[in-house]
Amino acid sequence: MCVGALVWNAEGRVLLARTTKWGGLWGVPGGKVDWGETLVDAVAREFREETGLRLRDICHAQTQEAVLSPEFHKPSHMLLFDYFARTDDTRLSPNEEIEDWAWVTLAEAAAYPLNTYTQTLVALAQRREP
Template sequence: MNRPLVCVGALVWDKGGRVLLVRTTKWRGLWGVPGGKVEWGETLLAAVQREFAEEVGLRLHDLRLAQTQEAVLSPEFHKDAHMLLVDFFAGTDGHEITPNEEIEAWAWVTLDEALTYPLNTYTRTLVHLAQREEA
């Protein structure tokens, strides 16, 4: 029996106040934030820190829960999936990206600039939330 996957991701600010966007192989050319599946026995915080280390080589600090979203058979995702997306806000002192094989491109941008990118709908929601919190 298939069950929903628990996934984590984070909108991460650098010291200059810009956020990291990535284009991955999994979202049909759309941009989003690094993240991935929570492993058995792993906490949500440990999972998001591991995913960022693996996908882009960044260490995170000041993590806080942003929102939870549900992606059920999203046509934006590369395959049929039911995902519970647990999103965080975080900071990083790093800036240099070391991409793994999933990351096709990346950019450090302002929140306003982020909205000019072809974002997946889940990341667009996260960016809008960040803008509301900054207002």
């Protein structure tokens, strides 16, 4: 099981990241759930580990299944639990997995070369946006 979050800052921009695991495509920070850890705790921990940012207002957005995705760096079968969240900070302390990042509007996010799973998350956010 894996978790990830599309996160808004106070200016209404979302964080996208290009990592070492998605073949140059952009996505959202996240990672594996530890044994005995809740999904919400996992997304908060993974986000903090990868970006240094603390999340608030975490809510489930969608669940996806990635079966042998050619976009992912190795063969895998993943359940992806996606969340929406907010952060009060925009200053990242990225770990070694993050190659680049950007705070963008949802419209700008949709124009990025996103992995398939982040495309659906951004599209869902656009449909929910007031």
